Amino acid sequence: xxxMPPQEPxxxxxxxxxxSMSLLTxxxxxxxxxxxxxxxxxxxxEGRSDLPRSTRARLWLAAGxxxxxxxxxxxxxxxxxxxxxxxxxxxxLLDRVAAGTEALDDLQAEVGALREDVAARQREALGAADAGxxxxxxxLAGATAVEGPGVxxxxxxxxxxxxxxxxxxxGPGGFSNTGRVRDRDxxxxxxxxxxxxxxxxxxxGRRLTALSAIRAAGDAVLVDNRPLAPPxxxxxxxxxxxxxxxxxxxxxxxxxxxxxDSYGLRTALSVxxxxxxPAAPGVTTRSARPVLPxxxxxxxxxxxxxxxxxxxxxxxxxxxxxxxxxxxx
Numbered sequence: 201x202x203x204m205p206p207q208e209p210x211x212x213x214x215x216x217x218x219x220s221m222s223l224l225t226x227x228x229x230x231x232x233x234x235x236x237x238x239x240x241x242x243x244x245x246e247g248r249s250d251l252p253r254s255t256r257a258r259l260w261l262a263a264g265x266x267x268x269x270x271x272x273x274x275x276x277x278x279x280x281x282x283x284x285x286x287x288x289x290x291x292x293l294l295d296r297v298a299a300g301t302e303a304l305d306d307l308q309a310e311v312g313a314l315r316e317d318v319a320a321r322q323r324e325a326l327g328a329a330d331a332g333x334x335x336x337x338x339x340l341a342g343a344t345a346v347e348g349p350g351v352x353x354x355x356x357x358x359x360x361x362x363x364x365x366x367x368x369x370x371g372p373g374g375f376s377n378t379g380r381v382r383d384r385d386x387x388x389x390x391x392x393x394x395x396x397x398x399x400x401x402x403x404x405g406r407r408l409t410a411l412s413a414i415r416a417a418g419d420a421v422l423v424d425n426r427p428l429a430p431p432x433x434x435x436x437x438x439x440x441x442x443x444x445x446x447x448x449x450x451x452x453x454x455x456x457x458x459x460x461d462s463y464g465l466r467t468a469l470s471v472x473x474x475x476x477x478p479a480a481p482g483v484t485t486r487s488a489r490p491v492l493p494x495x496x497x498x499x500x501x502x503x504x505x506x507x508x509x510x511x512x513x514x515x516x517x518x519x520x521x522x523x524x525x526x527x528x529x
Contacts, residue, residue, distance in 0.1 A: 308481040315479065319344065342409035342480040346400045349440045350475045351447070355381055355389060355456070356431035358464030379463045381430055383416035385456075386423075389434065390414065392452025397443045398436035400477050404428045407480040424481075431466075440471040 358379030390408065393401055401408045406423045413424060420427045436443065447453045448469070459465045 311481065312479060315343065342400070342407050345477060345479045346437055347474065347476040348399075348437045349471075349473050350398070350435060350437040351393075351440055351444045352470050352472050352475070353389065353393070353434040353436070353447075354431050354466075354468045355386070355434070356466040357381055358466065360464065379465065380419070381421065381432060381465060383414050383421050385459060385465075386421060386432060387414050388452045388455055392447050392450050392456075393434065393436045393443070395450060395452070396436075396438070396446035398438045400437040402435045402477040404433055405478060407478055409480045412480075435472075435475050435477055437475055437477060440473070444469060444471050 361379040386403065390401060390403070403414075403423050406412075406426060406428070408423075413422075415422050417427070421432070422428070456465075456467055460467050
């Protein structure tokens, strides 16, 4: 077996770090293929130009350039003319929404005044006992205003929520991690207040009932189909100190603490001695009907002192009684 040739002594140059990437290095250093470079050099040596030589070809090139410039100019002019129209239509839509919202508020205020008038007339007609029961039912249903002690809970977006929205693109995909209050966050907080002993709850002045819904439309939070803006102020009537302690110890209270510590949501819980919550704007049902109590079967029985027509009365004289046949022979 032949031995390996001896290596010459001496210092060897260190290998380049990119020695194993010679192909990538060549591509980066020589971006233009050698064939294109040779063709350009050959045309330059022969004195040829890249422009067309014939007059017809030059006319076609000029016409193409003019047409392209015309298309670009017309597109820019149309976009400039359409921008004010789009802005005007958007402003008209905003004005219509604002006018509709104002009209709805006026109608709801009128409905509230009529409801109070009807309630007053019902109390006057029913009397003290039945009126007290009706007031309790209206209070539990949210059909009447309520006042009493309770707690005030404020939930607001994080301070950098707008910057996080812009970083996430402002779309629904980045809504959950942008430090903004979501609809399901409010749902859990409201459920926690009910569980802690709240007897009536309002969110930003909107009274909650058994038919209330908290949902989202895009990035907006809706309560009973009305958009609300942060901060969200929740007023809950109940035993103030006990309810606040029960809410903070509940799972929903701990969930709100996680949102505050992890996402920077701002919260504030305080006990209030006197709160006033408005009545719900509309408490109506479309399908549900009350179940009437069963009728008393004794109401159909005739009274005990009534006497059938075919029987004689007790105070009838003996002469009026019919004669009886004798059984003797």
